[in-house]
Amino acid sequence: MNERARLLLSIADDELIVGWRDSEWTGIAPTLEEDVAFSSIAQNEIGHARALYELAAKELDSDPDALAFDRAPDEYLCAPLVELDLTDDWAKTIARRHLYELADELRIRALIASDDRELAGLAAKIDREEVYHRMHAQMWAARLRDEPRFRAAVDELWPYALGVVAPAQRAELARRVGLSDDSSLTVFGRGEHTPELAELWNEMTEVRRSVPGASW
Amino acid sequence: MIFEVFRRERKGQPFAHAGSIDAPDASFADAWAREQYGRRGESEALWLVPRDAVHQITEWADEFDLKYRRVDGYSIKERLRVARERAGTAPAVDR
Numbered sequence: 001m002n003e004r005a006r007l008l009l010s011i012a013d014d015e016l017i018v019g020w021r022d023s024e025w026t027g028i029a030p031t032l033e034e035d036v037a038f039s040s041i042a043q044n045e046i047g048h049a050r051a052l053y054e055l056a057a058k059e060l061d062s063d064p065d066a067l068a069f070d071r072a073p074d075e076y077l078c079a080p081l082v083e084l085d086l087t088d089d090w091a092k093t094i095a096r097r098h099l100y101e102l103a104d105e106l107r108i109r110a111l112i113a114s115d116d117r118e119l120a121g122l123a124a125k126i127d128r129e130e131v132y133h134r135m136h137a138q139m140w141a142a143r144l145r146d147e148p149r150f151r152a153a154v155d156e157l158w159p160y161a162l163g164v165v166a167p168a169q170r171a172e173l174a175r176r177v178g179l180s181d182d183s184s185l186t187v188f189g190r191g192e193h194t195p196e197l198a199e200l201w202n203e204m205t206e207v208r209r210s211v212p213g214a215s216w
Numbered sequence: 217m218i219f220e221v222f223r224r225e226r227k228g229q230p231f232a233h234a235g236s237i238d239a240p241d242a243s244f245a246d247a248w249a250r251e252q253y254g255r256r257g258e259s260e261a262l263w264l265v266p267r268d269a270v271h272q273i274t275e276w277a278d279e280f281d282l283k284y285r286r287v288d289g290y291s292i293k294e295r296l297r298v299a300r301e302r303a304g305t306a307p308a309v310d311r
Contacts, residue, residue, distance in 0.1 A: 033237060033248035040251045132250065139243040 004116070005059040006077065009067065010190060011107065012052035013078035014164065016068055017197070018100055019045030020204055024087045041097075041133050048126045055118065069208045073193065073201040080188040081160035083197040094140045095153035099161035101137040102176050104130065106169045155179075163189035219245040220270060222263040223253050231263055 001009075022042035029035035053064035060067070081100060086092040108130060111123035144150035158179050162170050174181035188194075208216075218238050222231040234253050239245035245264050253259050300306040 031238075033239065033244075033252060036255075037248050037251040040255045132247070135243070136247045139241075139247060143240065143244075 002059070004119075005056055008052050008056035008059065008119070010077040010079075012049045012056060012067070013076045014082050014100075014104075015045045015052065016049035017076070017078045017200065018082040018096075019043065019049060020200060021082060021084070021086070022093070022097070024085075025093065028087075030090055037136060041136060044129050044133065048129070051122055051126070055122065065208075069205045073198045076193070076197065076201075077190060078197070079160070079164040079190050080192060080194050080197075081157065081164055083194045083200065084157075084160070085196045085199070089153070091144065091147065091149040092153040092157065094137070094144060095150060095157050097133075098137045098141040099154065099157055099177065100164065101130070101134050103161055103164035103169075103173055105134060106165055106173055106176075110169070159185050160188045162187045217241070217245075218267040219249065219264045220267055221249050221253055222265070223259040224261045225258065226260055231261070234259075234262075236267070237264070 019042045022038060022045065026035065026039040026042070029038050049068065050064060053067045056062070056067055057064050081096060081103075084092075084096070086096060108123050108127050112120050112127065114120050114123075141150075154177075158177070161177070162173065162181060162185065165173050170181045170187075217240070218236050219242075220236050221234045223234040224231045237245050237249050237252065239248055242264070249262055249264055253262055297306070
């Protein structure tokens with residue numbers, strides 16, 4: 001697989017899996033309004049994944065659904081941060097949104113500035129939706145800033161957040177989050193997976209696997 | 217705090233009351249209203265008004281039954297037709 005396909009799949013997998021995880025809150029978010037907003041953001045992320053899989057599919061002579069659902073769990077290129085099952089903990093869920101959006105913003109900015117015109121164009125389009133995701137994450141982070149549970153969640157997820165961006169972007173991410181990217185930290189980076197990914201994959205691909213090759 | 221939400225479907229149309237949002241502050245109201253009342257492209261613009269800012273009138277004094285102030289049973293159509301004829305601006309086909 002070439003570098004471009006790898007890059008596209010890494011981001012697409014992040015967006016698909018984080019969208020899946022966030023959509024697990026549908027119906028059980030803290031308030032009705034937040035339920036609607038959170039579910040809508042989750043759907044947006046999956047929409048971004050779709051657009052990225054389409055580019056990757058052209059590169060790999062495949063199709064977007066096959067890339068999203070027909071690979072084995074260990075072939076996914078997502079960062080461990082997005083795999084974690086946090087559905088029992090809103091503070092951790094918001095901590096992940098907050099960290100993920102900050103990391104994603106760095107990544108998108110770099111893509112918009114890249115020479116890959118097709119990918120830069122898509123990144124700019126995605127960014128216009130991400131503005132509202134960031135607004136949502138920021139308002140929650142500001143509100144929970146002094147909550148010990150939220151602070152502990154951010155600290156706990158920080159080594160995972162560092163794994164979302166390229167090593168060269170980690171210092172900048174640390175500056176934005178206000179935490180240290182000390183080299184003694186064990187970063188949970190791309191390439192390794194949590195056991196939760198296999199569980200998620202099982203559920204996510206269940207229907208598609210039930211009738212292989214069917215068109216839905 | 218409660219925000220009353222008004223939405224406009226298209227430019228040029230009036231804003232209509234859509235519902236309300238109970239949010240801890242204006243930034244939450246913004247994010248929530250955006251999704252609740254606009255995620256399907258059903259609104260071109262929203263107004264969020266803190267309920268406290270709404271000056272409400274519910275009390276009416278009509279002690280003497282001043283029916284003649286109302287337009288019930290008063291047909292303006294005929295008077296309008298005559299007035300238009302007089303002014304020479306009658307429409308070609310009577311609507």
